[in-house]
Amino acid sequence: MKSLEVALRALRESGTTALVPYFMAGATPDWIQHVAAAVHGGANAVEIGIPFSDPMMDGPVIQRAAERALAAGTTLESVCTELSGADLGVPLIAMTYYNLFHHRGLVRSTGLLSGAGVRGAIVPDLTIEESQEWREACAATDIATIFLVAPSTTAERFARLAAATEGFCYASARMAVTGRAEGGGDAQAVVASVRATSDVPTYVGIGITTARQAHDAARFSDGIIVGSALVETILNGATPADTEEFVSKFRHAIDQ
Amino acid sequence: MNQPPLYMDRPSPAGHFGDFGGRFVPEALMPACLELESAFVDAWSDPAFLEEYRTVLSEFAGRPTPITYLGRFSKQFGVEVYAKREDLAHTGSHKINNVVGQTLLTRRMGKTRVIAETGAGQHGVATATAAARLGLECTVFMGELDTQRQALNVFRMELLGSRVVAVTSGSRTLKDAVNEAMREWVTCVSDTHYCLGSVMGPHPFPWMVREFQSIIGVEAHDQLTRRGVATPDVVVACVGGGSNAAGIFAGFANTSARLVGVEAAGGAAVTNGSPGVLHGMRSMLIQDEQGQIEEAHSISAGLDYPGIGPEHAHLAASGRAEYVGIGDEDVLVALQTLSELEGIIPALESAHAVAWIMQEAGRAIPRGASVLLNLSGRGDKDVAQVREILRGRQ
Numbered sequence: 082m083k084s085l086e087v088a089l090r091a092l093r094e095s096g097t098t099a100l101v102p103y104f105m106a107g108a109t110p111d112w113i114q115h116v117a118a119a120v121h122g123g124a125n126a127v128e129i130g131i132p133f134s135d136p137m138m139d140g141p142v143i144q145r146a147a148e149r150a151l152a153a154g155t156t157l158e159s160v161c162t163e164l165s166g167a168d169l170g171v172p173l174i175a176m177t178y179y180n181l182f183h184h185r186g187l188v189r190s191t192g193l194l195s196g197a198g199v200r201g202a203i204v205p206d207l208t209i210e211e212s213q214e215w216r217e218a219c220a221a222t223d224i225a226t227i228f229l230v231a232p233s234t235t236a237e238r239f240a241r242l243a244a245a246t247e248g249f250c251y252a253s254a255r256m257a258v259t260g261r262a263e264g265g266g267d268a269q270a271v272v273a274s275v276r277a278t279s280d281v282p283t284y285v286g287i288g289i290t291t292a293r294q295a296h297d298a299a300r301f302s303d304g305i306i307v308g309s310a311l312v313e314t315i316l317n318g319a320t321p322a323d324t325e326e327f328v329s330k331f332r333h334a335i336d337q
Numbered sequence: 338m339n340q341p342p343l344y345m346d347r348p349s350p351a352g353h354f355g356d357f358g359g360r361f362v363p364e365a366l367m368p369a370c371l372e373l374e375s376a377f378v379d380a381w382s383d384p385a386f387l388e389e390y391r392t393v394l395s396e397f398a399g400r401p402t403p404i405t406y407l408g409r410f411s412k413q414f415g416v417e418v419y420a421k422r423e424d425l426a427h428t429g430s431h432k433i434n435n436v437v438g439q440t441l442l443t444r445r446m447g448k449t450r451v452i453a454e455t456g457a458g459q460h461g462v463a464t465a466t467a468a469a470r471l472g473l474e475c476t477v478f479m480g481e482l483d484t485q486r487q488a489l490n491v492f493r494m495e496l497l498g499s500r501v502v503a504v505t506s507g508s509r510t511l512k513d514a515v516n517e518a519m520r521e522w523v524t525c526v527s528d529t530h531y532c533l534g535s536v537m538g539p540h541p542f543p544w545m546v547r548e549f550q551s552i553i554g555v556e557a558h559d560q561l562t563r564r565g566v567a568t569p570d571v572v573v574a575c576v577g578g579g580s581n582a583a584g585i586f587a588g589f590a591n592t593s594a595r596l597v598g599v600e601a602a603g604g605a606a607v608t609n610g611s612p613g614v615l616h617g618m619r620s621m622l623i624q625d626e627q628g629q630i631e632e633a634h635s636i637s638a639g640l641d642y643p644g645i646g647p648e649h650a651h652l653a654a655s656g657r658a659e660y661v662g663i664g665d666e667d668v669l670v671a672l673q674t675l676s677e678l679e680g681i682i683p684a685l686e687s688a689h690a691v692a693w694i695m696q697e698a699g700r701a702i703p704r705g706a707s708v709l710l711n712l713s714g715r716g717d718k719d720v721a722q723v724r725e726i727l728r729g730r731q
Contacts, residue, residue, distance in 0.1 A: 184628030
């Protein structure tokens with residue numbers, strides 16, 4: 082079992098519902114300070130978005146963040162360099178599109194991520210059917226491959242995806258791209274479908290924009306992912322202190 | 338005992354053509370891709386569906402399109418050129434073949450709405466047309482830059498009852514329209530079919546669209562045979578995503594004809610690209626050293642695409658077809674030459690193939706060789722743009 086899953090299972094054992102904020106690396110020069118602030122605010126793990134030119138699964142907020150990051154010259158290499166110099170104290174999970182890894186070669190890519198201390202990867206356009214080479218490259222490392230499930234996922238696919246995912250299973254609450262959905266939607270049914278076939282930790286994302294929604298989703302899941310709502314505040318000029326406050330508000334809502 | 342390889346056959350069960358193709362989509366879209374594959378396989382072997390598809394193509398879309406021998410053009414360039422006249426199909430291009438098939442399939446799957454991407458507007462207009470005929474709701478995504486370059490096509494789609502969404506992200510062209518259509522499809526996949534316009538995207542689209550377009554090649558093969566040109570020496574077509582080329586190549590893939598796809602030089606995915614993953618497929622893409630997708634640049638909005646269909650990537654890798662790039666200047670000259678010599682104003686896209694013949698006649702195409710040119714669309718949509726460019730030079 083990958084160390085990410087060991088850590089996240091232990092977190093669940095301890096009675097904590099995980100809070101996982103998402104940041105777009107390079108969207109602002111001080112992005113890594115925002116990540117550190119989120120850890121202070123109570124994040125249990127952090128998703129690090131690596132910008133791609135054509136983010137098919139992302140709505141306008143993450144698109145804008147990716148455009149800014151790319152304009153600032155952000156690359157997979159630069160993100161890994163910055164991360165390897167930072168001691169953030171929680172598991173780091175990379176989120177990006179498959180072409181960035183495919184283009185560099187999978188062994189080189191997983192090597193870069195490992196060297197930066199990244200322990201998981203979410204690649205939303207990599208289907209389980211096409212994932213064999215990627216998972217083979219990860220097998221030589223401690224990088225967990227996290228698969229998404231959605232309200233449209235069929236029973237047969239829930240079983241395969243829940244069995245294959247490592248670390249946690251990412252349950253999309255809505256049929257939507259990031260940042261466009263309001264509310265938990267079908268999250269409870271999606272989580273139940275995963276639980277029916279596996280005891281892997283199951284986290285809810287896509288559709289969580291308020292602390293209230295996080296509180297509600299925490300009642301039936303093992304973790305909450307918040308992305309666009311947080312990234313939007315940073316694009317609008319939030320400071321690391323604001324980010325810490327944002328995250329601690331979610332922390333309290335989840336723990337209540 | 339060695340059988341020669343069969344080209345343009347079915348892809349592997351997972352949708353691979355050699356090293357290319359497959360499915361790279363969010364999990365939310367996987368069930369829809371699987372449903373579509375199963376519906377297409379079922380329909381494509383159902384005589385009633387095939388009958389309706391062919392009837393609509395003949396009674397509504399004007400098929401078969403003729404073959405025209407280009408007498409004056411042939412004489413001037415010293416090669417024998419036959420044009421497959423997709424410009425005479427309803428809505429002015431080959432795009433109608435695919436949308437007739439996909440809209441019939443939409444109805445068969447019990448869906449009531451289609452969405453589509455468009456570059457020049459040809460596929461958008463064709464989708465709006467086929468949707469109107471079946472009473473399907475239709476939304477077309479078009480890069481904002483293209484809505485300006487092709488404003489009349491936006492109005493055409495609206496006249497046909499469709500909604501046009503101008504896409505303002507990224508380079509505001511075709512690739513961004515595809516991104517936005519995919520994002521929309523995630524939200525409405527239960528009642529909406531994504532009517533993709535080219536031989537690209539996740540399986541089964543590259544295969545399905547090629548099958549719907551293969552009528553071009555099948556007709557052309559019959560028509561040429563009746564004229565006594567059993568197999569032309571060369572078959573040439575322009576390539577953006579590559580649907581018209583796939584359609585005409587399909588009729589000649591297992592003959593001795595040389596197959597040539599002509600890309601816009603500013604978007605030549607085979608010549609200047611490398612393998613990558615975009616829009617649901619592994620194919621040849623124009624990308625920078627970081628793996629970020631680059632913007633294509635072409636005078637024709639329809640070829641402004643940084644990738645190519647995965648089957649073309651495979652045909653190139655296997656050596657069965659060759660792909661070349663032609664620049665904007667040569668395209669403008671070709672458009673004027675064909676207009677003046679033959680009374681046919683080609684679409685800027687199709688003019689790329691014309692330009693290649695003009696460039697290579699007597700060189701890569703031996704004197705007297707027979708050439709089948711896919712004249713994929715008519716140039717009416719482009720005359721305002723061409724007038725602006727030519728006026729600016731006077």
